[in-house]
Amino acid sequence: MATGGGSLLPLGPAKRRSLLAVLLLHPNAPVTMGRLTEALWDEEPPRHCRTMVQGHVSRLRAVLAEHGAQAHGVALVTEGQAYALRLPEALVDAHRFRDLLQASRGHQDPADAVCGLRAALSLWRGPALDGTLPGPLLETAAHTLDELRLTAVEELAAAHGRLGQHATAAAVLRAEAALQPLREPLAAALILALGKAGRTSDALDWYHRTRRLLADQLAVDPGSVLTDAYAALLSADAQASPPVRGAAPGRHQSAQPVPSGSEGTEETSPSCPPPPHTAVPRLLPGRPRGFRGRSRELAAIDRAATGDHGPVIMLTGGAGVGKTALAVRWGHQRSADYPDGCLFADLHGHSTLPERETGAVLRDFLLALGEPADRIPVSPEARGGRYRELTATRRMLVVLDNARDVHRIRPLMPGGAHCVTLVTGRGRLGELVASDAARLVPVGPLTAEDSTVLLSEVLGSGPVDAEPAAAARIVRLCEGLPLALRVAAARVATRPHQGLAAFAGELSDEDSRLDLLTIGDTGVAAALGLTVCHLPEPARYVFHRLGRHTGAVLDTRTAAALADCPPSQASMALDQLAAARLITETSPRAYVLHDLVRLYARTLAPYPSLRHTGTVAGTPAAPRRRTHTRVLLRPANSRGASPYGPRCSCGGPRRGRTGGVTRTAPTGGPCASDARSAYEAPVGTPTPLEGG
Structure with a gap:
């Protein structure tokens, strides 16, 4: 309550303000003593509550009279x-x-509605009934007022939209949507306003952000109001998309992409008539910044994409090597070869987020393809059938990023012979080669020259040109890993007075190298941890013991000696580590362990010997005599290991008082599939690597 001059009255404690709030909610109407005590005491009121209410009323009268x-x-x-x-x-x-809101609804001119709604919203100074006591009566009233305010905001944005002021409408909505991220009507209105303002990319980002929040916090899919807005956005974008240059009316371009580095000519294909659709999805992320090199890999993708019957291409490589950037770069480079658009999905195979459900991805794809939300089938199988039907006559690119499980890939492969599926993942996924004739394109570290260029792109050419020897040393210590190079450049950029030489000196210290190649939740250790968490437990044990290896080449006998296990078990574990791209097989049964991977393995706390368990790769151990929870590779000096990344069970950097890093390698099973049980298996589940 304020005076005519705007000064706030000294109302006193929260109970007195709450009493006044109840009276103001019912102006000119009697409020009983029972109603007031209900508002002021959520539980059983004290015996002298009537006297206390009378005292607050007396003090309020004095304040009102004084002013x-x-x-x-x-x-x-x-x-x-x-x-x-x-x-x-x-x-x-x-x-x-309320009066101004009601009056604005009667205006025919949207400009008058804007004025009225702005006047109504200008009366708000903060949350409704702020400073009052929590309780059902006042909280219900506050919620009702807040809902009215949000309704007014949505109506104000709609009025701006009728005036053609879509950017203003988006600005009005965005401020509220950031505060109410789970309010689907608000997000839907923002998505449509951004689309009409020509900011389709921002609109798509907001939709996917809201969808993820709904899944993570409420475990639900978007409702019809949000999916309808998404479908409308994609439909409007398709109608605004210009026709593909060189494509004849009513015909598609040739199904053969133009080889890299050649111009070629476009052909028409009368045997492939255009499908009856209007939506042309463009879900590919923006072009990666600082992308350099990869000419050999780009050419290999070009060759693989020229196959018939829906080619499937698999980009495989270790953590942080740049597979996603390569896939996105090639997709943009060849976008004209796919006039029916591009679908993109991050499957979160190695991620701090739970793996995407196949049904949810198919729903997004069907919406992007123009399928009305109310016609999308319920079951994943039926969605998959409809998806293949819609893509049967199209020529599209489908990018399935960060894949780990073949069974999640196959339902997402399009049905058209002129579609190309581009998959990225850390494993070899040999089943995809066997069943779908997938072409493997290995993605390795960058060359020294390309690494230096990438460092210059992120950091700027000035520092690199000024200290070329130091830059070359940083490139060597980062081992051509794009993720490591980007983090290193970010480190130097945030400490501009240090210089490259000083940073290279710090980076040469093996004890702090992984620390320096980590910023926030991003870093080499975090990326490696997301791979390690999916290894079988015996392979994780062998991986940890390999951290002590300092030789140039690793063979089966050396690994068996380091791991204190039979050569047959070491051989199987090495195969699994090579499949996960943690080690590189250079010749039959000869492997290389890169320094950054070796340093990460070394930081993991010790396992008991495999000889104590007699297990490897799923071979059952002898029954244990006691039950336990599965908590593996705890930090050596910690009582309870906690995940290093947000909502992730994958283990990673934990900074101690000395500045060093202790890391945990998590148990088997899906990474971060359930944040509350990230480290635990059901009680009574035997752990193959537990010491007896």
Whole structure:
């Protein structure tokens, strides 16, 4: 409550403010003593509650009299066993807000509606009934007022939209959507406003952000209001998309992409008539910044994409090597070869987020292809059938990023012979080669020259040109890994007075190298941890023991000696580590362990010997005599290991008082599939690597 000059009245404690709030919510109406005690005491009121209410009323009357309330027609009166606040209702902001909101709805001119709604919203100074006691009565009233305010915001944005002021509408909505991220009507209105303002990319980002929040926090899919807005956005974008240059009316381009480095000519294909659709999805992320090199890999993808019957291409490589950037770069480079658009999905195979459900990805794909939300089948199998039907006559690119499981890939492969599926993943996924004739394109570290260029792109050419020897040393220590190079460049950029030489000196220290190649939740250790968490437990044990290896080449006998296990077990574990791209097989049974991977393996706390368990790669161990929870590779000095990344069970950097890093390698099973049980298996589940 404020004076006519805008000064706030000294109302006193929260109970007194709450009493006044109840009276203001019912102006000029008697409020019983029972109603007031219900609002002021959520539980059983004290024995002298009536006396306490009378004391608060007395003090409120004194404050009102002291500030001349009677001159404005304001009086707090007693009516039998109740109290009433007599005043002109126009003095109550909540009442004025409702009146202005109702009046704005009667305006035919949207400009008048904008003025009225802005006047109504200007009455708000913060959350409704702020500073009052929590309780059902006041919280319900506050929620009702807040809902009215959000409705007014949505109506204001709609009025701006009718005036063609879509950018203003988006700005109005965005501020509220950031505060109410799970309010689907608000997000839907923002998505449509951004689309109409020509910011389709931002609109798509907001949709996917909201969808992820709904899945993570509420475990639900988007409702119809949000999916309808998404479908409308994609449909509007398709109608605004210009026709593909060189494509004849009613015909597609040749199914053969133009080889890299050649111009070629476009052909028409009368045997492939255009499908009856309008939506042309463009879900590929923006072009990767600082992308350099990879000419050999790009050419290999070009060759693989020229196959018939829906080619499947698999980009495989270790953590942080740049597979996603390569796939996105090639997709943009060849976008004209796919006039029916591009679908993109991050499957979160190695991620701090749970793996994407196949049904949810298919729903997104069907919406992007123009399928009305109310016609999307319920079961994943039926969605997959409809998806293959819609893609049967199209020529599209489908990018399935960060894949780990073949069974999640196959349902997402399009049905058209002129579609190309591009998959990225860390494993070899040999099943995809066997069943779908997938072409493997290995993605390795960058060359020294390309690494230096990438460092210059991120950091700027000035520092690199000024200290070329130091730059070359950083490139060597980062081992051509794009992720490591980008983090290193970010480190140097945030400490511009240090210089490359000083940073290279720090980076040469093996004890702190992984620390320096980590910023926030991004870094080499985090990426490696997301791979390690999916290894079988015996392979994780062998991986940890390999951290002690300092030789140039690793063979089976050396690994067996380091791991204290039979050569047959070491051989199987090495195969699994090579399949996960943690080690590189250079010749039959000869492997190389890169320094960054070796350093990460070394930081893991010790396992018991495999000889104590007699297990490898799923071979059952002898029954244990006691039950336990599965918690593996705890930090050596910690009592309870916690995940290094947000909501992730994958183990990673934990900074101690000395500045060093202790890392955990998590148990088997899906990474971060359930944040509350990230480290635990059901009680009674035997752990193959537990010491007896």
